[in-house]
Amino acid sequence: MKKFLRFLSAYGAATIVGLLFLLPVVAVQANHYKGTYPNEGLLFMSAAQNYSGAVYVASNNCNSDETGAYALIQASTDNTTQMARWNNGINMVQYNCSGTWSNMVDLRILYQTNHPTGAWGENHSVLAPSSFCTYWNTSYPCGMRPTVHINRTTWNGISSANSRRRLIMHETGHSHGLNHHCTADSIMNNGLSNCNSGRWTQVMSYQATDRTGVNSVYP
Amino acid sequence: MKKSSSFGIIALAVMLALVSALYLSFNVVLPDLSEANRQKTLTENCKNPGLPGEGEKNTVFDPEKGVVYVTFFADGADKTVELPFKPSTNFAGCSDAAVEVLNDVKANYDEYIQQSCADFKAILDGTKKMEPKNGKTPNRKGAEEFVREYCS
Numbered sequence: 001m002k003k004f005l006r007f008l009s010a011y012g013a014a015t016i017v018g019l020l021f022l023l024p025v026v027a028v029q030a031n032h033y034k035g036t037y038p039n040e041g042l043l044f045m046s047a048a049q050n051y052s053g054a055v056y057v058a059s060n061n062c063n064s065d066e067t068g069a070y071a072l073i074q075a076s077t078d079n080t081t082q083m084a085r086w087n088n089g090i091n092m093v094q095y096n097c098s099g100t101w102s103n104m105v106d107l108r109i110l111y112q113t114n115h116p117t118g119a120w121g122e123n124h125s126v127l128a129p130s131s132f133c134t135y136w137n138t139s140y141p142c143g144m145r146p147t148v149h150i151n152r153t154t155w156n157g158i159s160s161a162n163s164r165r166r167l168i169m170h171e172t173g174h175s176h177g178l179n180h181h182c183t184a185d186s187i188m189n190n191g192l193s194n195c196n197s198g199r200w201t202q203v204m205s206y207q208a209t210d211r212t213g214v215n216s217v218y219p
Numbered sequence: 220m221k222k223s224s225s226f227g228i229i230a231l232a233v234m235l236a237l238v239s240a241l242y243l244s245f246n247v248v249l250p251d252l253s254e255a256n257r258q259k260t261l262t263e264n265c266k267n268p269g270l271p272g273e274g275e276k277n278t279v280f281d282p283e284k285g286v287v288y289v290t291f292f293a294d295g296a297d298k299t300v301e302l303p304f305k306p307s308t309n310f311a312g313c314s315d316a317a318v319e320v321l322n323d324v325k326a327n328y329d330e331y332i333q334q335s336c337a338d339f340k341a342i343l344d345g346t347k348k349m350e351p352k353n354g355k356t357p358n359r360k361g362a363e364e365f366v367r368e369y370c371s
Contacts, residue, residue, distance in 0.1 A: 003228055010232035011239075044353060052353040101334035103342070103362070104352055119275040124327045127281045131368060132335075135361025136352075144279065147327055174277055179290065180297045190275065194295045 041177035041217045042106045043128065043136060043143040045090070051218065053077075053086040057172075059109040060099025061152070065161055066109065067094060069168035076205035082212045090176065090206075090214070101145070103135055107175045108147040109168070115151035120167055122149045123174035146175035162204060170200075173210065177217035184209050261286065261303040265313035268300045269293075270320065280304065280324050287324050289317075336370035 044054050059066060070092035078089030096102070099110050115122075124147050130140035148171040158164050169187050181188040182195035186209045189200035206214075270276060271291055279288045282304075290299045302317055306325050310318045339362040341347035349357050 003224070006225060007228045007232045010229040011236050013236075049353060049355060054353050056352070101331050102338040103335070103357065104350060118273050122275050123277040124324060125277075125279045126328055126331055127279070127283070129282070129365065129368070131361050131364035133361070134364055135357050136355060137358050145331055147331075180292055182295060190292055192292070195292070 041143055042146075042175065043133075043138065044106055045086075045176065045214075046143060046218050048138040048142060049136070051085045051087070053088050053091050055090060055092045055106045055172075055176075056095035056104055057092055057107050057109060058096045058099050058101065058105045059094065059111075060097070061109075061111040061150075062094055062097035065164040066168055068161065069165040069172070070094075072165060072205050073169055073172070076207075077211055077214070080208075080211050082208060082215050085215070085218075092172070103132070107172060108145075109150060109172075110147055111150045111152040111155060113152045115149060115153070118151065120151050120154045121171040123147070123171055124149060125175070144175070144177075148172060148175060163201075166200070166204060169206070173206075176214055178210065178213045181209060181213070186210050188213070258303070261301060262312060264300050265302050265310070265317050268302060268314060268317045268320075269298070270300070270314075270316040272316070276320055278320060278324050280328055282328070287321060289320055332369050335365065339365045340370060 042055060043049055044052050044056075057066070057070075074089045074091055076089075077083050077086065080089065083089060092107075095105055099108055101108060125144040126146075128140075128142050128145050132145070133140040133142035136142070148168075150167070150171065155164065155167075158167070166187070170190075173188050178188050180190045180195065182190075184207070185196065185199055185203050186207050187200075187203055187205065188210060189196045189198075189203065191198060191200040268289065270289065271293060274292055277290045279290075280286075281288075285304045287302045287304050288299055289302060290297050292298075302313070302321060304321060304324065305311075306321070310321045313321065338347070342349055342359070342362050343366060349359065349362075351357065
């Protein structure tokens with residue numbers, strides 16, 4: 001009986017202590033992470049490539065709102081406390097305007113006329129095959145090959161440059177490994193009234209919570 | 220003897236507590252190692268994925284495991300459902316909503332393979348140079364492996 005009581009008290013105490021340590025960590029992860037996927041994010045953002053942060057983009061509709069979004073992303077991730085490992089923040093570079101995959105491309109943006117779900121944008125990633133990892137002299141798994149699908153009909157109907165840039169920042173944020181985030185201002189709010197009260201329309205850069213999220217995606 | 224007995228009890232309690240804390244924190248279902256059960260879950264998910272009609276549906280496709288993780292926003296938070304990827308059956312047994320998403324994933328994947336094949340083949344036959352990126356020199360062996368595995 002004594003042994004059992006001893007066991008029970010040790011178990012109870014250790015569980016409480018464990019929860020106190022783990023719950024805040026999980027809460028942060030649940031807000032920023034994309035989830036239990038095989039391997040998040042982009043190879044050239046990761047430790048395998050020394051956190052270079054260089055992201056080469058292929059788009060089938062290169063435009064100034066895209067490059068405007070890249071500039072806003074870099075300005076809000078460069079020289080920040082949360083993303084100190086990246087010397088130049090997230091540096092997105094327009095690589096080709098055909099929207100075609102190549103070994104040099106990290107992320108693709110495709111503008112689609114007949115977008116299936118009617119959403120403004122979506123993110124579809126494929127886990128990079130092991131041969132791609134070999135090509136860049138690293139081990140498998142080594143990240144994702146994401147395509148951002150932008151609803152072209154919606155895009156053409158958006159009159160505000162800020163809104164278009166915000167959409168690019170949000171969707172490419174998913175490519176970097178971020179989930180929707182609704183408990184604070186974030187580029188990863190989704191604009192709905194039940195996500196941070198629709199405050200997404202007030203956000204024009206990566207917020208601290210987004211930078212914390214990116215930092216968490218790349219251990 | 221008594222001391223080591225107490226130590227053993229406490230050590231066991233702490234280990235069990237850690238597992239419990241992890242379970243409660245992550246709300247993780249301790250993995251069922253039965254492949255049959257896993258396939259059954261995937262099949263059921265595809266029949267009733269719970270996908271909303273409208274709205275963003277982001278996907279991650281793992282070709283090696285043959286599964287697609289679909290994330291969508293519902294009730295104020297992101298939810299994820301895991302679907303089996305079986306294009307050879309035309310995604311038989313899946314709901315219309317799931318089939319729509321899986322066809323999108325297939326089209327995206329086919330494009331990735333087709334365009335990457337063209338790129339790597341051009342590198343191997345010399346019509347395109349292997350370029351370094353951020354000071355990193357690529358390895359031709361990776362191009363050979365990719366073409367061997369994916370390109371007819």
